Amino acid sequence: MRLLPALCLLALATSMDAQQPVRSRLKVFISIDMEGLAGVVNGPDVSPGGPDYAHFRAIMAGEANAAIEGALRAGATEVTVRDSHGAKNNILPADLDPRARLLRGQGSGAKNMMEGIDSTFGAVVFVGYHAKAGTPNAILEHTSTGNVVDFSINGVSLPEGGYNALVAGLYGVPVVFVAGDRAVVEQIRGLVGLIDGVAVKDEILDASNGLSPKAAQDEIRRVVEQAVRNRTRARPYKLNSPYTMVLKVKTERPLYPGATRVGPGAFTYTSPDLLAVLSAFNAMK
Secondary structure (H helix, E strand, C coil): CCCHHHHHHHHHHHHHHHCCCCCCCCCCEEEECCCCCCCCCHHHHHHHCCCHHHHHHHHHHHHHHHHHHHHHCCCCEEEEEEECCCCCCCHHHCCCCCCCCCCCCCCCCCCHHCCCCCCCEEEEEEEECCCCCCCCCCCCCCCCCCCCCEEECCCCCCCHHHHHHHHHHHHHCCEEEEEEEHHHHHHHHHHCCCEECCCCCCCCECEEECCHHHHHHHHHHHHHHHHHHHHCCCCCCCCCCCEEEEEEEEECCCCCCCCEECCCCCCEECCCHHHHHHHHHHHHC
């Protein structure tokens, strides 16, 4: 007879659990580079052999953690951080917020800085990004490698953030935030629309005038939270297929199968598959 009240309570608890709202799944993808971090101003800052590299890799982890915290405050249920600089082994795993996953290491896929992105994600965040090669009033501006003069798809000249946004767009995922110097924030907005961003520094005659790492992290945390909350305002960045690449380089690499040399240091490649175009780019850049 004593089991009846217990069974009634169990049934009541089960009924109440069934009435609780189920939390929506929200995955956020963070791609983080180094040249656009607070305080970075020259190549040795972001090179493993540089005297201050250890300092700046700690700042990289700090900006990543700020973005993670902002995304979680906005309701993210899962956050993936893609280490996107150089050999992609800059963030020390123990330095990253344990609530996030870290995708670390070079890999061999065409997605490169966006390895791991798929249609299960709801938003993409760029941190530590820089402007494309040749951009005026920018710090450490370049496109992928120092060998690239310009890279365009369907006539649109693209920075790394531009073609990475296209990769996210393949899966219907919008870029909602960008942090770096003022030049890259304006450049990415010019491509994907007026998304949220934090300019952590300005270029002044090749010098950096910027926020302290703590101030930059505070702003990144605050604005990423805002951007993820308002993610439905952003639209995935897309260009129409087929995709025609025009690549201009300083030193020519071996010709990728299917690519055409159209002049000294200039190549084209066309495919209906964006990842095939990026494979050609990665091989000849």
